[in-house]
């Protein structure tokens with residue numbers, strides 16, 4: 001057999017991993033060392049050389065996009081159709097398992113996946129339903145509590161209230177929330193994993209079947225598995241399974257979502273026969289980029305420790321740009337992107353990464369002004385848009401009347417005279433009788449109410465019944481098309497003024513195209529509509545459809561994991577933003593931020609820009625900050641400081657050295673002041689220090705006063721009060 005294509009362009013260590021005997025194996029290696037490549041080639045090797053049936057493999061990737069890419073690569077390597085392979089995210093695979101075994105899992109056949117918005121809506125309703133008004137309960141906190149329990153595999157009955165009334169109430173919310181979901185056949189993201197775990201735990205025969213079937217279990221990004229995911233794998237592996245896991249402890253960035261990097265050690269305990277392969281050559285980046293990443297991550301403690309080297313050559317220095325404010329920063333980035341694109345490079349090869357989603361808006365504005373096509377990966381995606389969720393809610397209710405979150409979403413949309421009071425009485429009825437809103441609506445309208453309210457409800461109930469009848473037997477896209485029109489949604493958005501309404505209608509029409517192009521997963525046995533709705537819910541969790549236009553990629557550093565680009569910008573590298581304010585004081589949190597920085601830097605293949613702004617307006621307030629401490633962790637010789645042209649608004653600008661002044665101390669520190677510090681002047685009032693220069697009697701500060709603007713003052717005479 002010709003194994004050349006599979007083993008081609010693999011180094012010795014990679015080849016060892018790919019061709020290893022059927023025993024548990026752990027590949028632990030730094031960024032860009034070919035972990036994902038090894039995993040893909042291992043699958044090809046098992047199928048083609050070891051003769052393992054494609055049906056005998058289960059491979060877990062971090063995103064659906066990564067799964068699609070992996071399928072594509074295996075298809076190219078083996079030239080076999082791979083749509084039936086069990087390659088997907090933990091959530092996707094768990095979902096597939098539950099669809100097949102809904103009965104054993106205790107779910108209705110047409111169960112629906114709800115996203116975190118739907119989840120939050122149910123929780124808000126629970127809080128409102130408390131007997132006493134109580135603003136102690138923050139919906140997002142309850143949501144976090146519930147999901148955290150599920151991620152640990154815990155049901156309400158497993159939880160002890162520890163005699164703490166607060167905790168007792170949280171557990172009660174969890175319990176009630178779960179009852180609502182169970183009644184409505186609703187499954188949230190965390191529930192997918194938990195149910196799939198329980199399915200195997202409680203069905204020995206079923207588990208044995210899958211243990212025989214999936215002998216080879218392959219997991220990418222292993223460092224970010226949470227407890228329930230690990231437990232699921234552990235169960236499936238049993239005594240005979242062959243797990244093949246790859247990961248990098250330095251890239252564990254989802255602790256806040258329950259991921260536990262400790263699973264790397266746990267794995268070695270649970271599978272004492274496991275061999276460990278280390279990969280040390282990086283194939284992605286230049287030496288400069290790699291050295292910078294290594295220097296930054298070296299500040300973390302408790303690492304497994306790895307050597308990483310590259311033959312990529314020294315390459316260009318890392319360019320650090322200090323911008324005046326966030327607009328200036330965005331203009332700088334767009335200017336560089338323009339040059340990149342004018343030089344004939346693909347825009348899709350450039351990525352703009354940031355710490356927090358909110359940063360994208362200003363960048364987007366600058367891109368729009370410059371007419372530079374871009375796409376936000378992981379932002380508000382198609383399936384998350386309001387009008388799309390409205391249309392999907394109609395479709396869901398047609399397929400599943402007891403879906404409370406869909407019911408609440410559209411019962412009065414378009415407006416049909418169902419007011420808050422009517423809704424409240426339906427909710428109380430539903431609570432008192434432990435039934436769905438749909439049933440409650442029917443009961444309330446016929447018994448308790450008269451007149452307008454009852455008529456309005458009946459109109460809605462009849463509408464849904466009629467939609468169900470009229471779309472029965474139609475193709476999926478015809479169903480969708482019928483529903484967006486007959487529900488009144490198109491009419492409703494037409495009344496919304498201006499471009500906004502038009503966009504919404506375009507989006508609704510796009511949904512019909514999406515339905516038309518939708519190909520259900522052949523493995524899942526369910527109606528096309530249910531398959532489409534599940535697809536929408538799972539897709540909304542991550543990237544949007546492939547863009548057909550060549551465009552710049554915008555995303556958070558979290559979503560950039562596993563990806564690579566020739567040109568990368570890391571924006572907003574300021575203390576307080578990155579590392580994030582809430583992590584600065586917490587050593588563990590700070591280390592996680594540093595790992596995120598390591599992920600960010602190592603996305604770059606050739607060119608890396610790091611930008612920060614002295615002043616930034618976010619969430620409506622201005623703040624002044626210093627360059628991120630992570631910048632100062634990069635050795636000087638790897639960095640070239642570039643600045644945008646001097647701003648007209650700042651005619652006088654003393655050379656500003658951020659974070660690292662010649663003496664290694666923060667600028668101003670020796671003067672007893674710091675950048676961004678608030679001060680008060682007897683005549684000019686309150687202001688903020690923008691700049692410090694000079695020493696001793698010559699020390700000057702530049703202060704932006706709220707009432708009179710920017711002034712440069714000699715520190716010795718200014719008599720500033722520090723605030």
Ligand code: ATP
Nearest residue numbers: 009010011030031032033034035036037283284562
């Ligand atoms: P990350 O930690 O970021 O997920 P990774 O370890 O999974 O990275 P890959 O994405 O698999 O690394 O590989 C990084 C890049 O190096 C890819 O472009 C890949 O094609 C290339 N590469 C990996 N191994 C080799 C090799 N032996 N020869 C040539 N190119 C390679």
Ligand code: MG
Nearest residue numbers: 035036037562
């Ligand atoms: Mg990878």
